[in-house]
Structures are given as structure tokens and as C-alpha cells.
Amino acid sequence: MAASMLNVFRSQFINSTNKLTLVTNVKRSKTVGRCLFTYLKGSSKVSSNATLLAGNIFKLSGKHGGLRLPSLLPASSNLFPISCYSTEAATNSTEDDYHSIIKDNEKGKGQSNKMEFQAETRKLLDIVARSLYSEKEVFIRELVSNASDALEKLRYLQMQNESGIVSSESGDVGKKPTSLEIHIAVDDSKKTFTIQDTGIGMTKDEIIENLGIIAKSGSKAFIQEVEGKGGHVDKNIIGQFGVGFYSSFMVADKVEVFTKSYKPNEPAYKWQSDGLGTYELSEAENVQQGTKIVMHLKGDAYDFAKEDVVKGIIKKYSNFVGVPIFLNGHKVNVIQALWTMEPRDVTAQMHEDFYRFISNTFDQPRFYLHYKTDAPLNIRALFYVPEYKPTLFDMSRDTEVSLSLYSRKVMIMSKASNILPRWLRFIKGVVDSEDIPLNLSRELLQDSALIRKLRWVLTNRLIKFFLEQAKKDKTKYLQFYKDYGLFFREGIVTTTEQDQREEIARLLRFESSKLAPGELTNLDEYASRMKAGTRNIYYLSAPSRHLAETSPYMESLAQKDVEVLFLYENYDELVLMNLGQYDKKHLKSIENDAAEEATGTAAADAADATTAADGKVKESLSAEQCDDMIGWMQAVLGHRVNKVKTTKRLVTHPCIITVNEMGAARHFLRTALADRSEEEKFKVLQPTLEVNSSHQLIVSLHKLKSNDPDLARMVTEQLFDNAMIAAGLLDDPRKMLGRLNDLMTRALNK
Numbered sequence: 001m002a003a004s005m006l007n008v009f010r011s012q013f014i015n016s017t018n019k020l021t022l023v024t025n026v027k028r029s030k031t032v033g034r035c036l037f038t039y040l041k042g043s044s045k046v047s048s049n050a051t052l053l054a055g056n057i058f059k060l061s062g063k064h065g066g067l068r069l070p071s072l073l074p075a076s077s078n079l080f081p082i083s084c085y086s087t088e089a090a091t092n093s094t095e096d097d098y099h100s101i102i103k104d105n106e107k108g109k110g111q112s113n114k115m116e117f118q119a120e121t122r123k124l125l126d127i128v129a130r131s132l133y134s135e136k137e138v139f140i141r142e143l144v145s146n147a148s149d150a151l152e153k154l155r156y157l158q159m160q161n162e163s164g165i166v167s168s169e170s171g172d173v174g175k176k177p178t179s180l181e182i183h184i185a186v187d188d189s190k191k192t193f194t195i196q197d198t199g200i201g202m203t204k205d206e207i208i209e210n211l212g213i214i215a216k217s218g219s220k221a222f223i224q225e226v227e228g229k230g231g232h233v234d235k236n237i238i239g240q241f242g243v244g245f246y247s248s249f250m251v252a253d254k255v256e257v258f259t260k261s262y263k264p265n266e267p268a269y270k271w272q273s274d275g276l277g278t279y280e281l282s283e284a285e286n287v288q289q290g291t292k293i294v295m296h297l298k299g300d301a302y303d304f305a306k307e308d309v310v311k312g313i314i315k316k317y318s319n320f321v322g323v324p325i326f327l328n329g330h331k332v333n334v335i336q337a338l339w340t341m342e343p344r345d346v347t348a349q350m351h352e353d354f355y356r357f358i359s360n361t362f363d364q365p366r367f368y369l370h371y372k373t374d375a376p377l378n379i380r381a382l383f384y385v386p387e388y389k390p391t392l393f394d395m396s397r398d399t400e401v402s403l404s405l406y407s408r409k410v411m412i413m414s415k416a417s418n419i420l421p422r423w424l425r426f427i428k429g430v431v432d433s434e435d436i437p438l439n440l441s442r443e444l445l446q447d448s449a450l451i452r453k454l455r456w457v458l459t460n461r462l463i464k465f466f467l468e469q470a471k472k473d474k475t476k477y478l479q480f481y482k483d484y485g486l487f488f489r490e491g492i493v494t495t496t497e498q499d500q501r502e503e504i505a506r507l508l509r510f511e512s513s514k515l516a517p518g519e520l521t522n523l524d525e526y527a528s529r530m531k532a533g534t535r536n537i538y539y540l541s542a543p544s545r546h547l548a549e550t551s552p553y554m555e556s557l558a559q560k561d562v563e564v565l566f567l568y569e570n571y572d573e574l575v576l577m578n579l580g581q582y583d584k585k586h587l588k589s590i591e592n593d594a595a596e597e598a599t600g601t602a603a604a605d606a607a608d609a610t611t612a613a614d615g616k617v618k619e620s621l622s623a624e625q626c627d628d629m630i631g632w633m634q635a636v637l638g639h640r641v642n643k644v645k646t647t648k649r650l651v652t653h654p655c656i657i658t659v660n661e662m663g664a665a666r667h668f669l670r671t672a673l674a675d676r677s678e679e680e681k682f683k684v685l686q687p688t689l690e691v692n693s694s695h696q697l698i699v700s701l702h703k704l705k706s707n708d709p710d711l712a713r714m715v716t717e718q719l720f721d722n723a724m725i726a727a728g729l730l731d732d733p734r735k736m737l738g739r740l741n742d743l744m745t746r747a748l749n750k
């Protein structure tokens with residue numbers, strides 16, 4: 001038995017049970033029996049059986065027909081069922097396969113008046129047709145938007161009428177509600193593109209006003225009029241500039257418009273133009289209420305008479321327009337514009353389906369943000385963070401974004417890369433702002449103040465959202481941070497405004513010397529533990545917790561008893577260096593702190609060293625011996641050191657290297673200096689070797705330099721290399737293996 005298609009105009013869930021009312025094109029008397037529904041779930045179609053209970057009420061078989069319908073279909077939903085096939089009524093009906101209102105019997109009647117476009121309109125027409133839009137295909141978006149506007153206006157008037165508000169001059173709109181539809185028909189043999197709506201239509205004066213004068217928006221005037229009377233139109237009306245209609249002349253050399261106003265007793269009209277300077281206007285017959293536009297395509301636009309091409313364009317730009325769009329009799333737009341709904345009406349399941357649809361993936365969103373605001377800009381946005389871990393490909397800054405920009409449900413741009421900064425490229429979703437004009441070109445999008453403002457608002461909102469998530473569910477946030485935290489670091493480095501950089505920095509997490517291994521903290525928590533009067537947030541870059549804790553730099557800070565954040569990734573050090581400060585506190589590497597404080601004299605260090613650290617008296621070099629030792633070491637190390645000096649801050653370590661801006665030096669060594677000679681590297685690094693004059697090794701070395709100067713030289717060089725390793729400045733430790741072997745041989749021979 002052949003299945004026949006039923007058009008589902010509206011669906012409503014009854015009492016949260018698995019019963020559903022569907023307003024279809026099935027006549028009540030017809031026995032429908034069992035039906036097969038097809039729904040869009042994510043980007044895939046799902047089918048389920050249903051039985052007609054009474055009238056238009058269907059019962060879905062199985063537990064909610066296997067579709068989890070309560071979540072798919074809120075009471076206001078009218079779009080999710082995309083088709084409904086009757087498997088038993090098929091024999092009764094063939095007309096159900098197809099639904100179209102487009103007929104070919106409209107014609108002009110009576111005298112036709114030739115009229116001129118207004119002078120400015122002639123000039124502007126040329127600009128619109130040639131250069132306002134970067135792609136020709138957008139004429140479909142413009143005409144669908146106009147049709148949708150005409151339907152929205154009618155819907156508004158019908159609603160007013162139902163509640164008795166409508167004035168008598170507005171006509172009889174409430175008596176028999178028209179079904180609000182847009183129909184498109186393409187004819188490849190005649191090379192025509194036709195669009196018809198069941199909307200408000202136009203009177204003679206309105207045609208002359210709206211189609212005879214460019215940049216005159218009847219839609220804008222409609223909103224102003226309603227608002228002037230204290231009314232309020234839903235934000236669904238798209239047109240505001242009065243240029244969209246003329247985009248039809250980009251692709252057509254003849255455009256015919258048949259229109260009949262909703263107002264009673266208004267005649268129908270035919271408007272026709274080649275877009276070159278004049279148009280003809282006459283009365284017309286056989287015209288249904290609404291507007292029908294027939295476009296005779298130009299030779300280079302014949303593609304727009306092909307069903308597949310047009311279907312792709314409708315899905316691309318107008319998939320979320322809130323009325324059904326039929327193409328050659330079949331409904332093509334299927335998805336509800338979730339972002340325009342109230343967040344509380346959108347269920348997790350709906351988010352999941354929508355996320356899959358827009359991102360073309362099969363995972364789930366780990367977070368979603370439904371953002372609605374009217375100030376400082378009108379924004380309706382849905383953002384999703386994927387469940388999957390980003391791949392190397394996702395990390396690339398050239399990755400295409402999955403974020404689309406809409407204005408009143410009509411797509412302006414898919415893959416809109418300027419709406420969020422690059423570092424937020426992992427966010428998938430939709431941004432809709434009625435403040436953005438439909439004809440915004442790619443160039444404008446690059447540097448318009450409006451887009452900059454939108455980006456700023458959205459970025460701040462997303463940062464705030466991540467901070468909220470961190471508070472709400474720490475474990476979930478930490479997993480997200482592990483997977484996506486690299487993007488935050490990029491955000492700090494690539495953002496120019498310090499305020500925003502510091503906001504992003506609030507998202508960072510580190511281990512700390514004051515907390516147990518594995519426990520992470522953030523900069524705010526660190527600040528809350530700072531002693532009164534202190535202004536530095538200290539950090540240390542080290543490959544692991546053990547190396548951080550046993551680092552000579554940690555030891556050099558021990559007497560100060562400060563908390564140190566441990567940074568295990570090289571780039572974290574660069575990020576904090578780049579950030580410079582956080583909430584008026586300096587971000588400081590303890591290695592740099594050591595370099596700045598390394599100013600004591602040999603004599604003072606030597607004197608103190610005898611009673612240092614644990615209070616025990618230790619054998620230590622005298623001031624004189626220190627001077628002698630330093631001079632000698634300096635001679636041995638030659639160009640490798642800028643300076644050798646004593647320090648009193650070390651206890652267990654014999655020596656330490658300090659350089660200016662250690663983190664930057666390490667980075668420089670791995671990048672710009674990578675291919676340079678050793679001499680050049682030392683010239684740039686200018687290391688200072690600080691020696692612990694009470695360390696046993698140094699005390700013994702002092703003796704050794706007189707007894708066995710050769711061995712003492714080897715030990716000095718090894719001590720220097722060891723300190724360089726501890727500082728992360730020795731790029732290739734293999735160089736010292738020969739010396740180590742010699743030293744071991746000597747030790748064994750003793």
C-alpha cells in the first residue's frame with residue numbers, strides 16, 4: 001500500500017501524556033487509522049507509529065513512540081513533526097501527497113498605468129542590484145523574510161481581532177484565520193522562481209509606497225504605527241531598511257507582483273517591472289489574499305529555477321523562519337528557532353537535538369548557555385560546549401567556527417568568525433540580534449562597531465558563564481578546564497584589554513605549594529590567602545610537583561613563607577608573564593624574585609651563613625675566602641657567567657642561577673636562540689651564579705682548588721651545569737656526560 005503524506009500544520013501535546021493533537025490536511029471524516037510520523041531528531045530523521053484516536057488526536061505507539069515527545073514538543077511547538085504518513089488511508093487519498101496554494105491563473109485586468117520609480121530609487125536600484133549583496137542567492141532570503149513579515153503582521157492583526165482590539169478599518173481579519181504559509185515554486189523549463197504568501201497583502205497605495213520607493217520600509221512603518229498606538233508587535237518582523245525586495249532584480253529581468261490586501265473590499269493588483277526605471281500597475285483578478293511574486297530569471301541566474309539549489313538556500317538561510325515554507329508543494333523548513341523561546345521552555349533533550357543539528361556531530365553538549373538580553377544590544381543566543389575533547393585540528397587557529405549569525409531568525413552568516421574572539425572558537429551555536437541588518441556584508445562584519453560591541457558583550461557573558469559553572473560543579477568544570485583550558489590561556493595572550501584578560505585569568509587553575517598535590521586553586525583564592533600588605537602572587541614553572549618543591553628557588557623563598565603557584569606547562573609561565581598583574585597584584589616568578597634580591601655583599605652573606613637556616617653553626621667560608629672563591633670560579637666559568645656571587649638564601653643547594661626574566665629567557669632559548677652558538681646564548685642570558693658559601697660542597701671545593709685545581713675546575717663546571725638544569729636553561733644535558741664520566745672515574749680511583 002502506498003503511503004500518502006499528511007501535512008502537519010500544528011501539533012500540540014496534550015496533558016503531558018503521549019497524546020498529540022495534530023492539525024493536518026486530513027479531513028475529519030476520513031479514516032486515518034495508523035500513521036507513521038517522521039521527526040527530526042538532531043540531524044537525523046526518526047520514525048514512529050501512531051494511531052488516530054478521534055478527530056485529529058493521535059496516540060503514539062510505544063513509550064512516547066520512542067521519541068521522548070514531552071521534551072520534544074512543548075505546548076507552543078508547531079514544527080517538530082516534519083511529516084506524517086498515513087499507511088491505511090493511502091488508498092482513500094492521493095491529494096495528501098502534496099500541498100500547494102500556487103496557481104497560475106492570476107492576471108492583470110483593466111488599464112495598466114506606467115509609473116516611474118522615484119529618482120533616488122532609480123539610482124539606488126542599480127546599487128542594490130549590483131553591489132549591496134555579496135551573493136546573489138540572498139534574494140531568496142530577502143523575499144522569504146518579506147513573506148514572513150507579511151504573515152507576522154497578519155498574525156498580529158488576527159490576534160488583536162480575537163481579543164477585540166482590532167479597529168474596523170483593519171478589516172475582518174479575525175473571522176476565518178488564514179493558515180500562515182509561504183510557498184515557493186520553481187520551474188526549470190520556464191526559468192521562473194515564484195514565491196507566494198498568505199499574508200497581509202498590499203493596497204494600491206501601499207504598493208506605490210513600498211515597491212515604488214526604495215529605502216521605504218512598510219514593515220518599519222507598521223511597527224511604528226502599532227507602537228504609536230501603544231501596542232507591541234512581537235520581535236518577529238524582519239524588514240527595516242526597505243531595500244530587500246529590490247534584490248530580486250539581481251537575478252530577474254522581469255518581476256511580477258500580484259497582491260491582495262487583507263482589508264475587505266480592496267481590489268487585487270498586479271505590479272510589474274524590469275527594474276530599470278519604470279513599473280506598471282493595474283488591477284488584477286484571481287488573486288488570493290497575500291502576495292505572489294513571479295520572477296523571470298536572467299540567463300546567469302537559471303540555477304534559481306532548480307529545486308535542489310533553492311531547497312539548499314532555503315535551508316541555509318530560512319530554516320528557522322517561524323512559518324512553514326513549501327517548495328514545489330513540500331515542506332522544507334523544519335527546525336524550531338530554540339533561541340527565541342523562553343529558556344525555561346527548552347528542555348535538555350531539545351538542546352541536545354539542536355546542538356547536534358547545528359554542529360553536525362553525534363556527541364552531547366557538556367554545557368549550554370541560553371542567553372537573552374535587550375541591553376546594550378538585543379541578543380538571543382544559544383552557545384554549546386562540546387562533550388568531546390578538542391583535537392589538534394580543533395586547536396588550530398584556522399579551524400572554522402560553528403557559530404551562525406541571525407537577525408530575527410534569518411541567517412546572515414554561517415561560520416561567523418567575528419562574533420566571538422578566536423580563542424572561543426570551540427563554542428558552537430547561534431547568535432541572533434535584531435540590531436544587525438540583514439544586508440550586512442562580510443566586509444562590514446569585519447570592523448563594524450556594532451559587531452565589536454556584540455563580541456565584547458558575548459565574550460564577557462561567556463566568561464561569566466564559565467565562572468558560574470566552576471562554582472556550580474567543580475568537578476565538571478575541572479574536567480572542562482583540562483580539556484579546553486588551553487583556549488583560556490590563548491585568550492589571555494591574544495586579548496588586548498587588560499580588564500578582560502584578568503577576567504579570563506579567573507578561569508585558570510593551578511596547584512599550589514600550600515595545598516595538597518592534585519588540589520587546584522585559582523587566583524582569587526590565592527589572593528584571599530595573601531598576608532595583609534603583600535602585593536605579589538608568586539609562581540614557579542617546573543616540570544612536576546616534586547621538582548617544584550625541591551627547586552633551589554623554592555628554597556630561596558623559604559624564609560619568606562609565601563604561597564607559590566606551581567606551573568607544570570611551559571606556556572603557563574608565558575601566560576602569567578604576559579598577564580603581568582591580576583587585581584592590582586603583581587604576578588611574579590620566584591626565579592625573578594631571587595634575581596632581584598641577589599644584591600647582598602659577599603662579606604654579609606658569609607657572616608650570616610655561619611648561623612643560617614636551622615640555626616646550627618656550620619663550617620662556612622670566611623669573607624676573604626668567599627672573595628677568593630668567587631674570583632676563581634668566575635675565571636673558570638669565563639664567558640658563561642655574567643657574575644658569581646654568594647647568597648645566604650640557600651640551605652641544601654650549593655648554588656643557583658639567576659637571570660633577568662627567567663621565564664622569558666627560557667622561552668627565548670627554545671625559540672629565537674635555538675640555533676645560536678653557546679657563546680651567543682650566554683651573552684643573551686647573562687646568568688649570575690649565586691653560591692651558598694656554607695654548603696659542604698663549596699667549602700670542600702675551596703680546599704680542592706689549591707690541592708687539585710684540575711678536579712676543582714671540573715667540579716665547578718658541573719656545579720654550574722647542575723644549576724643551569726635546575727633553572728631549565730640547559731637545552732642539551734648530553735654535553736656534560738663526558739665530564740660526569742671523568743668525575744666518576746676519579747671518584748672511584750680515590
Ligand SMILES: Nc1ncnc2c1ncn2[C@@H]1O[C@H](COP(=O)(O)OP(=O)(O)OP(=O)(O)O)[C@@H](O)[C@H]1O
Nearest residue numbers: 146150210217218219239240241242243244245291
Ligand atoms: N510579500 C509581501 N507582502 C506584503 N508586503 C510586502 C511584501 N514584500 C514587501 N512588502 C512591503 O514592501 C516593503 C519594502 O520591502 P523591502 O524588502 O524592500 O524592505 P523591508 O523588508 O521593509 O526591509 P529590508 O531592506 O530590511 O528587507 C516592506 O516593508 C513591506 O511593507
